[in-house]
Amino acid sequence: MSGWPVAIANGWYPLARLSDLGRKPVARRLLGQPLVVFAGKRDPVVLHDRCPHRGMPLSEGRVANGRIICPYHGWAFGDGGVCRAVPGSRDVTAVSAAALPVRIAAGMVWTTLGDGAFPVLPAAMEDEALDRFWWPVAASRARVLDALENHLDPAHPHHVHPWIVRAPDKRQLVAVTVEVTNDGASTTYVEETRATGLIPRLFEGHRTTSIGRLYPPTIGEVAFTGPAGLRLSIAVVFVPEDAATTRPWAHFATPRGRLPASLKRILLKAFHRPILAQDRRILSRQADRKGAYAIGPLDFLGPAIWGFANGNPPPPSRYETSVLL
Ligand code: FES
Ligand SMILES: [Fe+2]
Numbered sequence: 001m002s003g004w005p006v007a008i009a010n011g012w013y014p015l016a017r018l019s020d021l022g023r024k025p026v027a028r029r030l031l032g033q034p035l036v037v038f039a040g041k042r043d044p045v046v047l048h049d050r051c052p053h054r055g056m057p058l059s060e061g062r063v064a065n066g067r068i069i070c071p072y073h074g075w076a077f078g079d080g081g082v083c084r085a086v087p088g089s090r091d092v093t094a095v096s097a098a099a100l101p102v103r104i105a106a107g108m109v110w111t112t113l114g115d116g117a118f119p120v121l122p123a124a125m126e127d128e129a130l131d132r133f134w135w136p137v138a139a140s141r142a143r144v145l146d147a148l149e150n151h152l153d154p155a156h157p158h159h160v161h162p163w164i165v166r167a168p169d170k171r172q173l174v175a176v177t178v179e180v181t182n183d184g185a186s187t188t189y190v191e192e193t194r195a196t197g198l199i200p201r202l203f204e205g206h207r208t209t210s211i212g213r214l215y216p217p218t219i220g221e222v223a224f225t226g227p228a229g230l231r232l233s234i235a236v237v238f239v240p241e242d243a244a245t246t247r248p249w250a251h252f253a254t255p256r257g258r259l260p261a262s263l264k265r266i267l268l269k270a271f272h273r274p275i276l277a278q279d280r281r282i283l284s285r286q287a288d289r290k291g292a293y294a295i296g297p298l299d300f301l302g303p304a305i306w307g308f309a310n311g312n313p314p315p316p317s318r319y320e321t322s323v324l325l
Contacts, residue, residue: 003243004031004240005145005217005306005309005310005311006309006310006311007116007216007217007308007309007310007311008031008144008145008217008218008240008309009031009113009114010112010113010114010115010116011112011114011116011119011217011218012103012110012111012112012116012118012119013030013110013111013112013218013237013239013240014105014106014108014109014110014237014239014249015028015030015035015037015046015108015109015110015111015239016028016037016044016108016109017107017108017109017134017136018044018104018107018108018109019107020136021037021038021039021044021063021109022039022063023062023063023064024062024063025037025038025058025059025061025062025063025068026038026059027049027057027059027060028241028247029139029241029242029245030111030113030239030240030241031113031240031241031242032241032242032243033048033113034048034049034050034057034059035047035048035049035100035111036048036049036057036058036059036068037109038063038068039063039066040066040067040078040079041065041066041067041078041079042066042079043079043102043104044102044104044109045068045078045079045080045081045099045102046099046100046101046102046109046111047068047077047081047097047098047099047100048097048098048100050097050098051070051072051075051077051097052083052095052096052097052098053070053072053073053075053093053095054072054073056070056071056072058070058077058097064076066078066079067084067085068097073086073087074086074087075087075093077096077097080096080099081096081097081098081099082096083095083096083097100112100113103118105118105121105125105126106121106125106126106134106251107134108134108249116217119215119216119217119219120183120184120215121215121219121235122213122215122219122221122223122233122235122251124221124223124230124233124235124251124253125235125251125253127253129255129256130230130233130253130254130255130256131253131254131255131256131261131264132251132252132253133251133252133261133265134249134250134251135249135250135251135252135268135269135272136249137247137248137250137276138247139239139241139245139246139247140245140246140247140280140283140284141244141245141280141283141284141287142244142245142246142280142283142284142286142287143243143244143246143283143286143287144218144238144239144240144246145218145305145306145309146283146286146287147238147246147248147279147283148214148218148219148220148236148238148305149301149302149305150279150282150283151212151220151222151234151236151238151248152187152212152213152214152220152222152301152305153298153299153301154187154189154212154298154300154323154325155296155298155299155325156282158171158325160278160279160282161274161275161278161279164271164274164275164278171324171325172191172324172325173191173322173323173324174189174190174191174322174323174324174325175189175190175320175321175322176188176189176190176300176320176321176322176323177190177318177319177320178300178301178317178318178319178320178321179317179318180304180313180314180315180316180317180318181316182313182316183215183216184213184214184215184216184304184308185213185214185301185304185305185308185314186211186212186213186214187211187212187300187301188209188210188211189209189210189211189212189325190208190209191208191209191325208224208225208226209224209225209226210222210223210224210225211223211225212300212301214301214304214305214308215235216305216308216309216313217308217309218237218238218239218240218309219235219236219237219238220235220236220238221233221234221235221236222234222235228255229255230253230254230255231254231255232252232253232254233251233252233253233254234250234251234252234272235250235251235253236248236249236250236251237249237251244287246283250272252264252265252268254268297323298323
């Protein structure tokens, strides 16, 4: 695990949705380590994906009665990775597959390879009053902090997602408040009404606010609010699988409304699929180059992202500025 920023090495990460656990074990990577997740008798179990007998990947076996069965000689491992059966023998070998700590939060199974605190989660992830879903997508070539910054970066949509997120040639004056606290950091964007500002439009919520929030070490939330409160929260937990492979778990939350949750899910995924593909192309090319990064005037959260990840967060602060977005 050497080489990872200290807070990343000690972070907690989601591996699978509770609903993903069935008869098949789920194989995952975390910080370069192969892991396996399965439904134990009581709780989900996370093990290093290596049978202690002869090193076979347990994830290639199957799950029965809350135990994972190794595909080589059939040893069965249960809660805590404890060996419960050795086929062909009445004795059970007193050995365990290496188990990791497990937490359940927001419908996901989380684990850690280190000893860090469980992260603060965006409130929308645990708000039962909202329509919520996780969007599972494949891991892709990206460095975890590049991916996190990309999600919170206001300066690339004109270039990377022209027309989908922003008109490429139209920019608006946007007031920005950047805040760093002990728990994380945020950027709040308020689109200014035009100077000729029509009062009725104001009352109808012409101003829109969006907030990018960092929940260290690797969670970023973009939330859009209107006069009635939250309209959409997109919170992504970036899971560092390897140095240049990252799995983004995107969580969408919207207030209950006229559209059924299932339809919103289809629409949100359809809208974000091209955006994801465009960001992935950038992130994979970025991962091909090493070296230090320069800080520009619109890089509001980059320094906080790197600071928290490296156990060296910036001091609490708050400032206001404006940009053309
Ligand atoms: S290698 Fe797993 S049971 Fe032998
Ligand atoms: Fe993007």
